[in-house]
Amino acid sequence: RPNFGKDPLPVATEIYNALQHLVSRTLDPLKSAVVSVCSFNTEGSRAYNIISDSVKMIGTVRTFDESIRDTIEEELTRRSQGIAAAYGIKAETVYERRVSAVNNDPELTKEAKEAADRCFGTENVIELAEPYMISEDFSSYQKVLPGCFFFIGVKDAEHKEALHSPYFDFNDKVLIPAGAFFSYLALERLNKLSE
Numbered sequence: 004r005p006n007f008g009k010d011p012l013p014v015a016t017e018i019y020n021a022l023q024h025l026v027s028r029t030l031d032p033l034k035s036a037v038v039s040v041c042s043f044n045t046e047g048s049r050a051y052n053i054i055s056d057s058v059k060m061i062g063t064v065r066t067f068d069e070s071i072r073d074t075i076e077e078e079l080t081r082r083s084q085g086i087a088a089a090y091g092i093k094a095e096t097v098y099e100r101r102v103s104a105v106n107n108d109p110e111l112t113k114e115a116k117e118a119a120d121r122c123f124g125t126e127n128v129i130e131l132a133e134p135y136m137i138s139e140d141f142s143s144y145q146k147v148l149p150g151c152f153f154f155i156g157v158k159d160a161e162h163k164e165a166l167h168s169p170y171f172d173f174n175d176k177v178l179i180p181a182g183a184f185f186s187y188l189a190l191e192r193l194n195k196l197s198e
Contacts, residue, residue, distance in 0.1 A: 009091055011055060022040060034071055039063050040062040044060075102140045105134075115153055158174070
């Protein structure tokens with residue numbers, strides 16, 4: 004007798020749809036943010052003809068601004084609970100702040116760029132025009148000390164796959180030049196600190 008039950012799946016779908024408009028209708032359009040639902044699973048029932056007890060949605064939030072994270076958490080909770088309540092269902096929101104945005108220190112970034120230019124040649128150093136929305140725990144270090152996060156490329160004719168590809172094969176040829184770069188950068192930094 005499904006008419007007496009409470010089906011969480013269409014409610015979860017409505018919550019999902021509401022989250023798709025969260026960024027465009029709530030946040031300052033000049034501040035970047037991404038809200039993604041990456042997993043959507045029914046729980047409590049394994050049978051094809053039984054309505055599930057619950058639905059679990061898992062996703063990520065990416066932004067460069069902590070105040071935007073606050074707003075997203077509030078809106079995500081408000082929308083989820085409001086929609087669920089309209090159908091007589093309870094929604095529980097668990098918002099885990101795992102890592103913050105990586106924000107490079109301008110002075111250290113300048114020093115790293117100069118060192119990279121010297122070690123690899125200016126033609127081999129690419130300065131990003133826009134920041135990357137990566138999820139990286141390096142930002143935890145940056146809360147304690149200023150830092151500079153950068154990439155060292157490993158692609159060549161034999162190593163074409165991206166980092167998170169299951170076919171990624173690390174290019175060992177970069178170890179010596181990368182080690183030399185880090186050594187040079189450390190010595191340059193120590194020299195500046197001793198001045």
